[in-house]
Amino acid sequence: MTPFADDARSYSETRTRTSAAYVKFSPDYKVVLRILNPNAKRAWKHWIPEANGGKGMMATCPNITAQMDVCPIEKAAKATPKDDPKYEEKVSAARARKRFIVNVLDRTPYTVCPSCNTETPGKFCIACQANLKDCEFVPLNTVKILEGGPRLFAETLNSVDQLQKEEFGASITDYDITFITMGVGRERKINAIPQEVKFDEKKNIIPLPKDALLDKETGEPQKLFDLDLLAEPSSSEEIELMLKGADLATINLTRGIE
Numbered sequence: 276m277t278p279f280a281d282d283a284r285s286y287s288e289t290r291t292r293t294s295a296a297y298v299k300f301s302p303d304y305k306v307v308l309r310i311l312n313p314n315a316k317r318a319w320k321h322w323i324p325e326a327n328g329g330k331g332m333m334a335t336c337p338n339i340t341a342q343m344d345v346c347p348i349e350k351a352a353k354a355t356p357k358d359d360p361k362y363e364e365k366v367s368a369a370r371a372r373k374r375f376i377v378n379v380l381d382r383t384p385y386t387v388c389p390s391c392n393t394e395t396p397g398k399f400c401i402a403c404q405a406n407l408k409d410c411e412f413v414p415l416n417t418v419k420i421l422e423g424g425p426r427l428f429a430e431t432l433n434s435v436d437q438l439q440k441e442e443f444g445a446s447i448t449d450y451d452i453t454f455i456t457m458g459v460g461r462e463r464k465i466n467a468i469p470q471e472v473k474f475d476e477k478k479n480i481i482p483l484p485k486d487a488l489l490d491k492e493t494g495e496p497q498k499l500f501d502l503d504l505l506a507e508p509s510s511s512e513e514i515e516l517m518l519k520g521a522d523l524a525t526i527n528l529t530r531g532i533e
């Protein structure tokens with residue numbers, strides 16, 4: 276039985292999600308997550324640096340089978356003359372990359388900065404860098420999307436899962452995981468440290484406290500994101516728009532979502 280709302284977030288709510296819906300890793304603070312889906316959803320994605328006014332955005336490749344050839348990014352690379360010495364390099368760089376997506380409950384300890392009122396994790400405020408050592412921290416307990424590549428999921432999280440299964444018979448949704456980030460960009464390394472699996476006197480695993488799962492404002496159970504919807508292929512028209520710098524709101528307008 277799941278303590279979450281039966282229905283997932285609506286199509287338009289999922290389509291209009293913002294970057295705040297995604298877990299962000301930073302070397303400045305540790306992130307604590309409870310994974311909520313026992314299995315991650317796989318998708319093949321492109322990072323489009325031009326999208327979102329140059330901030331970049333992920334697009335799911337519309338070539339949903341190996342035979343399809345509608346993806347504008349891969350088409351453009353393949354249009355490079357075959358005798359161009361960079362042909363192979365360009366085609367390979369344009370390939371979609373495997374990504375994994377799950378719902379998580381972000382349990383990172385947060386506080387409200389006494390200097391600037393920002394809700395922030397860490398030893399120092401993320402907005403004004405004020406020292407937060409005397410502040411009281413509580414878990415954020417907000418449903419977010421964790422998206423990552425094979426290194427985070429197939430390597431790091433799979434080995435955590437295996438270890439915890441062997442040691443405690445616990446599934447990956449049974450305990451919090453603390454993530455510590457070192458470095459940025461290509462040098463970034465994320466370590467995942469499983470937290471204690473809690474058992475009651477009958478040796479049953481204690482689930483998350485019920486109030487952790489409620490929306491702080493409405494008191495209603497929080498809704499999960501529909502993983503199928505998140506992995507929905509982008510159309511070639513949408514990708515063309517992203518290549519020209521479009522943001523998600525503009526792209527949603529072409530689908531009639533406001």
Ligand SMILES: [Zn+2]
Binds near residue numbers: 336346348349370371
């Ligand atoms: Zn593609």
Ligand SMILES: [Zn+2]
Binds near residue numbers: 400402405
């Ligand atoms: Zn501050």
